[in-house]
Amino acid sequence: MNRKIASIAASVLVFAFVAPSATGVLARTAHHHGVTAARPAASLPKAPKDPFAKQDKKYSGQTITYYGGSVGTDHLADVPLVKAFHKSTGIKVKIVEQPSDSTATLSFLQNLFTQGSSSIDVTRLDVVWPGTFGRYLVSVKKPLAADAKLEIKSLLKNDTVGGRLVAMPYQGDFGMLYYLKDLLKKYHIAKPPTTWTQLTKDAKKIQKGERKSNKNFYGFVFQGKSYEGLTCNALEWIASYGGGSFISPKGKVTVDNAKAKAALKLAQSWVGTISPKGVTSYDEGATQNSFTGGDSAFARNWPYMDSPAILKGTKVQGKVGVAPLPHGAKGKSSATTGGWQIAVSKFSKHKGAALAFARYYASKVVQVWRATYAGIVPTMNSVASVKSVKKVQPFLSTVGKHTQRVVRPSTVLAGNYSKGSTDIFQSVNAILLGSKVSSTVANLKSELQSLHP
Ligand code: GLC
Numbered sequence: 001m002n003r004k005i006a007s008i009a010a011s012v013l014v015f016a017f018v019a020p021s022a023t024g025v026l027a028r029t030a031h032h033h034g035v036t037a038a039r040p041a042a043s044l045p046k047a048p049k050d051p052f053a054k055q056d057k058k059y060s061g062q063t064i065t066y067y068g069g070s071v072g073t074d075h076l077a078d079v080p081l082v083k084a085f086h087k088s089t090g091i092k093v094k095i096v097e098q099p100s101d102s103t104a105t106l107s108f109l110q111n112l113f114t115q116g117s118s119s120i121d122v123t124r125l126d127v128v129w130p131g132t133f134g135r136y137l138v139s140v141k142k143p144l145a146a147d148a149k150l151e152i153k154s155l156l157k158n159d160t161v162g163g164r165l166v167a168m169p170y171q172g173d174f175g176m177l178y179y180l181k182d183l184l185k186k187y188h189i190a191k192p193p194t195t196w197t198q199l200t201k202d203a204k205k206i207q208k209g210e211r212k213s214n215k216n217f218y219g220f221v222f223q224g225k226s227y228e229g230l231t232c233n234a235l236e237w238i239a240s241y242g243g244g245s246f247i248s249p250k251g252k253v254t255v256d257n258a259k260a261k262a263a264l265k266l267a268q269s270w271v272g273t274i275s276p277k278g279v280t281s282y283d284e285g286a287t288q289n290s291f292t293g294g295d296s297a298f299a300r301n302w303p304y305m306d307s308p309a310i311l312k313g314t315k316v317q318g319k320v321g322v323a324p325l326p327h328g329a330k331g332k333s334s335a336t337t338g339g340w341q342i343a344v345s346k347f348s349k350h351k352g353a354a355l356a357f358a359r360y361y362a363s364k365v366v367q368v369w370r371a372t373y374a375g376i377v378p379t380m381n382s383v384a385s386v387k388s389v390k391k392v393q394p395f396l397s398t399v400g401k402h403t404q405r406v407v408r409p410s411t412v413l414a415g416n417y418s419k420g421s422t423d424i425f426q427s428v429n430a431i432l433l434g435s436k437v438s439s440t441v442a443n444l445k446s447e448l449q450s451l452h453p
Helices: 003-012 053-059 074-089 102-114 130-136 153-158 181-186 196-210 228-240 258-270 277-281 284-292 351-362 364-374 387-392 410-432 437-451
Strands: 016-020 026-032 063-068 092-097 122-126 168-174 176-180 218-221 296-301 320-323 334-344 404-406
Touching: 053 074, 053 351, 063 074, 063 102, 063 351, 074 092, 074 351, 074 364, 102 122, 102 130, 102 228, 102 410, 122 351, 130 410, 153 168, 168 351, 168 364, 176 181, 181 196, 181 320, 196 218, 196 258, 196 296, 218 284, 228 258, 228 334, 228 404, 228 410, 258 410, 258 437, 277 410, 284 296, 334 351, 351 364, 364 387, 410 437
Parallel strands: 063 092, 063 122, 218 296, 334 404
Antiparallel strands: 016 026, 122 334, 168 334, 176 296, 176 320
16 A cells, blocks of 8 residues: 555545555545445446557556545446546556545545645545645646537536646535335335425335334435435435525525425434434445435435346345435526536646546546446536436436436535535434534524625
C-alpha cells in the first residue's frame, strides 16, 4: 500500500478498515455503526477494449491509481474495466476503493488535494463536487472532446468550473421507490403508493402481517445516516411536498416553511415505527442489505439496485418492482439528481495515461457495457436508447420520466456546498432522532444563511 495513501486514509477514514488484498489492489470494507456495506458476489462479463487504444498505447508500461467507487456494482464493474484497459493499452490501473459513504470520500479528497499529493491520478467525483475541487483538476475539454459532444449538456455545465471542463460525467442517478410485488399482492394493495401518507399506511399494514414470521421486518428503509445520502433523501421529501430545495437557485434560504416541516415531521414519525430505529445510521449498503434480504416492503435507493448483478440469487429476485417516489398531498414526485464524473488530478505525475483512462471510463462503449451489466444509468442519450440498455433499465422511461428531478444547492453554494450539506444532513438526522422539527429547521435556516447571506 502506498505510504501517502495509507497516512491520508488513516487520518480521515478513522472508521474504515483498510487492508491490502492478495492482488495488491486495495480492498476496503466500511463499517458504519456496525453496518457493513453490501457487496455483490457475482462477476461481470468481459469489458470492451479501449476505442482509443491506438493513441493511448504510447503510455504503455505506466501505472496509474484510480480512486473508484465501492457502492452497489461500482467495484464489480471497475475490475473488468481496468483489466480490459490494460490489455488494450498496456497502462496498468491500480484501484483504491472509496469509502461507501461519499461524505468520507469528500474528506479524503480534501486532504489529498490540500496536501498536493500525487498518489491518486484519477478519481470519481460526485455531481455536487466540481465546485469544491475544480481548482485541483486538469481540463478534460480537449482530450475528451469527442465524447463530450455525446454527453447531456446540463451535466457538462455542472462540470464546468471557472470556464474549464474539469470532469466528464459517466453515471447518472435519481431516487426511486422499490417495492416487493408479492407482498403488495398478499396484502391486497393494488398499486405502489403515490403519496407518502399512503406509503406510511401500506408499510404499516405489510409490516404488521410479516412480523408474525420475521421479527426483523420493516415497512420502509432509506438513507437516514448523517451523511450526503440523507441530504438527497430529505430533498426528495421536502420538494415532493412543494417545500422547495433548502436554498433557491438565486440564493434565498427557503427551508423554513410549513410544507418542508410537514414532510420532515412525517419522516420523523417513521423512525421506530415503519422504519427500524437504526435507519438513522443506514446508508445505501444497509438499505440494500435490508431490502434484498427480504426484510423490508419498500425502499428508497438509486437505480443500480434494480440490476441483475445485485438481485440475482437474493431472496427477492423476480419480486422487485420500481416506481416514482411518493409525494406530499398536493406535491409532485421528486427525485434527487445524483451521479458521478471522472476527473484527473493536477498533481498526477502521469497525466497522459490518466486522461486516457478517464476517456475510456466515460466513453460510449463503456457506458453501454456498464448500463447493460452493472445497472448504472448512462449520461449519454444515445446510450439510454441502445436496445440492451432499454431492456435492463426500463425504469429510465417508466420511472425516470414521471418524476421531477431536483438538484441539491451545490451550484449556488459552490465551494461552500459541503458545509451547507453537512448542516442539512446533521439537522435532518437530529430530527429523525427526535429533535423538535420547528426549532431544528429554524437553526438550519440561520446556518445556511451564514453560508449564503
Ligand atoms: C449516489 C449519488 C450521489 C450522492 C450519493 C449520496 O452515489 O449518485 O450523487 O451524493 O449517492 O450517498
